[in-house]
Amino acid sequence: MHLTPEEWQALRLSLTVSLRAVAVSLPLAAMVALLLARGRFPGRTLLDALVHLPLVVPPVVTGWLLLLVFGLRGPVGAPLAEWFGIRLAFTAEGAALATGVMTFPLIVRAVRLSLDGLDRGLEDAAATLGATRLDRFLTVTLPLMAPGLLSGAVVAFAAGLGEFGAVITFASNIPGETQTLPLAIYSATQSPGGEAVAARLAAISFTLAILGLLASDLLSRWLARRLGRG
Secondary structure, rough: OOOHHHHHHHHHHHHHHHHHHHHHHHHHHHHHHHHHHHHOOOOOHHHHHHHHHHHHHOHHHHHHHHHHOOOOOOOOOHHHHHOOOOOOOOOOOHHHHHHHHHHHHHHHHHHHHHHHHHOOHHHHHHOOOOOHHHHHHHHHHHHHHHHHHHHHHHHHHHHHHOHHHHHHHHHHOOOOOOHHHHHHHHHHHHHOOOOOHHHHHHHHHHHHHHHHHHHHHHHHHHHHHHHHOO
């Protein structure tokens, strides 16, 4: 399939943005999932609702809220720009932030499901053998939650490739800078005679999504078998 340099750039940017989003989100999502699965504290239900909020509100609303907070005049964006010279709005880094926020709940849900299926007796057995809480986490809990971590990361990566609303609102649609694959498809549909380009890019997007979902399932099954849970 022949792609123009601009289309290749949009594809590469989509892959880079999704990879950055997952890399930054994964550690925090794992901690939040562990907190929600094992923690008992006031406000736990509210935290759970806030974590999953990006799944139920329109993505444009999420992008708008990010713009309010991380824009050049926002409470976080202004100090970042003034003190450190970091600008997130209308940049590729901002696109990664918006994608990370939108896919964060997917990782949390996958890890939490993995934790819910974990046999707590294994952790208790390790405790009776003198293992500290950190030792139990590193040698028992973390390996057993690895399938959820991996599958959540792959699904989030695949979903990030298709993120549109939050990205175009917070990072805009700037060719060569913030125009990811979905935004390139949108631009093609708005251009006269762009149907062929849109169809070609949509086919690539569809293929990447299918490959991501298949990879998530296969990797999760493989890890489960390796851990003796399959």
